[in-house]
Structures are given as C-alpha cells and as structure tokens.
Amino acid sequence: MASCLPRPSWSETARPVAVVWILLALVLAFACYFATRQLADVAGAAAFFAEDGPVETLQAGLVGLAGLVFLLGFRRSGDAKAIFCLGMAVVMGLAMQREIPNCASAYYDEGVCLPATGKAVFVGLLFVGALICLAVKRPRLWSFFNPRNLLWAWPAGISLAMLLLAEVAEHRLAQDMEELLELAAYLHLLAFSVWTARLPARHSCLFACRA
Structure with missing residues (x-):
C-alpha cells in the first residue's frame, strides 16, 4: 500500500453540509445588497466599483488566492x-487574468494592469x-467521469449561480451590485477551496497518490 491515500470519491470525501453553504451564500448576497445601499452616497464609491476600478484588483487577489488553495487540494488528493482541484485552479487563474484590467483599456485609469500580450502569455503558461x-501526478482520468466521485463538489455551483x-x-446597469456579487462569489469559492484542500497531513503526497 502506498504511503498516502487518495480521496477521490464521494465515499472518501466529507459531505458538504447544504445549510452551511447555502446560508453562507445568502449572507454574502445580503451583505452585498446592504453594502450597495450604504455605499450609494459615499464619496469615491462609484470610482471604486467602476469598470476596471480598484474593486477588480481585490477580486483578482481573492480569486488568485482561491486558485492557489485549489492547487494545494490537487497536491493533497x-x-x-x-x-x-486542478481544473478549478485553472479556472481561477483564467478568472484572475480576466479581472486584472488591460493596460490598453479605455476604462483603465491607474493601479494593477496587464497588457494583452501579458494576459496571453499568462494563459499559455497556465495550461502548460x-x-x-x-503528467507528474498521473491521476486516473477515467475517475473524473464517474459522477459519484464528484458529488461533494456541488457548492461550486452556488458560486456559479x-x-x-x-x-x-x-x-x-447596476455596476456596484455586479462587482459586489462577483466579490461575494469569489469569497464563496475561496471558502470552498479551503474546505476542499483541508485533508489531514497524513493523506498528503506530492506525486502520484495511489492505493
């Protein structure tokens, strides 16, 4: 038997508690709604939530962090x-580069940005x-196509919603609500990534994790 065991399936992965993930989404959504109402008259709020504004840098940071945690989940499972987990890490990377403003964008004013070539290189490196x-870990690809092995992943669907x-x-045309809902979704995904990657250390392994 190998020194570390994979946890690929429903039977070997802790069940997500529905009420927790749904309640978390509702709390985040209502927080966004009330934050939007409270910030409506605050000076500078419109600029913060503007297209390619500072809020997108915050979103990029959150989604990038979630991607790193999903990578940890990949390593430990x-x-x-x-x-x-690897697929989610790639999706998070794509979302991060999408949230980082294009330096040539008409909406970009100041702050973090990436040129179009930089975004293309980043995406290429992500897939490579x-x-x-x-190639290094060599997971059994066929296991991914068994729905039973992914029944635990449904909270990601709440973030998608x-x-x-x-x-x-x-x-x-509710720009502030759009950005806050995206922020809430990324926070939800970050929480899910932490939940996914939280395997005990005795189950961790760097390369092929097989019984």
Missing part, C-alpha cells in the same frame, strides 16, 4: 478530486503548467 501537473446573478446585475 488523487484521481477525480485531484483533477477537479496544468498539463505538467497531470452568484456569478450569473452578477451578470444579470451588469445587464441591468
């Missing part, structure tokens, strides 16, 4: 769970890094 991780609500807010 095997098979379906490892593949899911993911392929290297898969919050991002969809943010898109609705954008179409309704």
Whole structure:
C-alpha cells in the first residue's frame, strides 16, 4: 500500500453540509445588497466599483488566492478530486487574468494592469503548467467521469449561480451590485477551496497518490 491515500470519491470525501453553504451564500448576497445601499452616497464609491476600478484588483487577489488553495487540494488528493482541484485552479487563474484590467483599456485609469500580450502569455503558461501537473501526478482520468466521485463538489455551483446573478446585475446597469456579487462569489469559492484542500497531513503526497 502506498504511503498516502487518495480521496477521490464521494465515499472518501466529507459531505458538504447544504445549510452551511447555502446560508453562507445568502449572507454574502445580503451583505452585498446592504453594502450597495450604504455605499450609494459615499464619496469615491462609484470610482471604486467602476469598470476596471480598484474593486477588480481585490477580486483578482481573492480569486488568485482561491486558485492557489485549489492547487494545494490537487497536491493533497488523487484521481477525480485531484483533477477537479486542478481544473478549478485553472479556472481561477483564467478568472484572475480576466479581472486584472488591460493596460490598453479605455476604462483603465491607474493601479494593477496587464497588457494583452501579458494576459496571453499568462494563459499559455497556465495550461502548460496544468498539463505538467497531470503528467507528474498521473491521476486516473477515467475517475473524473464517474459522477459519484464528484458529488461533494456541488457548492461550486452556488458560486456559479452568484456569478450569473452578477451578470444579470451588469445587464441591468447596476455596476456596484455586479462587482459586489462577483466579490461575494469569489469569497464563496475561496471558502470552498479551503474546505476542499483541508485533508489531514497524513493523506498528503506530492506525486502520484495511489492505493
């Protein structure tokens, strides 16, 4: 038997408690709503929540941190769970570069930014890094296509729903609500990444994690 055991499936992964994740999403959503109401008349709030404004730098930091935690989850798990964590890390990386303003954007004023070439290089390195991780760890890819192995991952769907609500807010021209909902969704994802990666140290391994 190997020195570390994977936890790829529903039976080997702690069940997410529905009320906790739903309540967390509701608390974050209501916090966004009340924050929007409270900040409506605050000087500088409009600039903070503007397109390519400072709030997007904060969002990029949160989603980048979530990506790093998902990478830790990849390191500490095997098979379906490892593949899911790596996929989420890639998605978080893509979201991070999306949130970082383009230096050539008409909306960009000051702060952190990346040129279009920098974004393209980052995305390329992201996918190359993911392929290297898969080649080194060699999880059993077929395990990812068994839905039973990913039943524990449903809280990520709540974060996705919050991002969809943010898109609705954008179409309704509620810029501050859109940005706050995105911020709430990224906080929810960060919490989920921490929950996912919290395996005991005795189960951790760097390379192939197999029984």
